[in-house]
Amino acid sequence: MADQSGWRRCKKCRALFFDGFEHSGVCAATPNHAGEHTPETGSFRLTHDAPEIDLFFNMQREWRNCWKCxxxxxxxxxxxxxxxxxxxxxxxVHYGGQSIGGAFPDDTFNFYLLMNFGAGGGQVDNWRACWKCLSLIYDKPADTGDCPAGGQHENHGNEAGVANFTLAIDG
Structure with missing residues (x-):
């Protein structure tokens, strides 16, 4: 099982983004999408490329890091x-490194997120998928953040069948 550290929540758009490169990616909440994400304090660790954990936990796989934002x-x-x-x-649209004409390798991480588990023990829950842009966003503030599809992110909160994802705190 492998993990990747350095995932942060953006103060402006509320999405989870990777903060491990020179540039933090394009934020949907900046004018004309011209600015970068602004990290809040703390970071998270995500599990990737670990098919063996499908047998033991309620995990959802196929989460990707967009190379553009x-x-x-x-x-x-x-x-x-x-x-x-x-x-x-x-x-x-989001681009997770799938090869187009051989320009990029197809070996990008396949992240696994823990679903409907709850918080505690170094973990934070209340992360949801936006139904419009498919990004992972934090569901606690009243302002869910600007969505690249227009308006605010939509996550349908505690409706039946909506996954509540739990992330491990880095550190």
């Missing part, structure tokens, strides 16, 4: 992305 998004489908397009990416 650095947010964590649900990978089987690509939601809207505020990041810049390039010849190697699909215009206007």
């Amino acid at each position: 650095q947010v964590l998004y649900y990978g089987p489908t690509n939601g809207p992305c505020p990041g810049p397009d390039s010849p190697q990416t699909i215009d206007g």
Whole structure:
């Protein structure tokens, strides 16, 4: 089982983003999507590429890191992305490193998130997927943050069948 540290919550858009590169990625809450994410204090650790844990925990896999905006998004489908397009990416949607014409390798991380487990023991719950952009967002503040699909993120909170994801605190 492998982990990746350095995941942070953005103060502006409320999405979880990877803060391990020189640039923190494009934030949907900045004017014209021209600014970077602003990290809140603390960071999280995510498990990746560990199929053996499917047998033991209620995990959801196929979460990916968008190479354009650095947010964590649900990978089987690509939601809207505020990041810049390039010849190697699909215009206007999240891009998790899937090879397009051999430009990038297909060996990006497949992240696993713990579902409906609750907080405690160095973990934080109340993370949900935005139904419009498929990004992982924090569900506690009244302001859910700006969504690249327009308006605020939509997560449908505590409705039946909506997953409540739990993340491990880094450290």
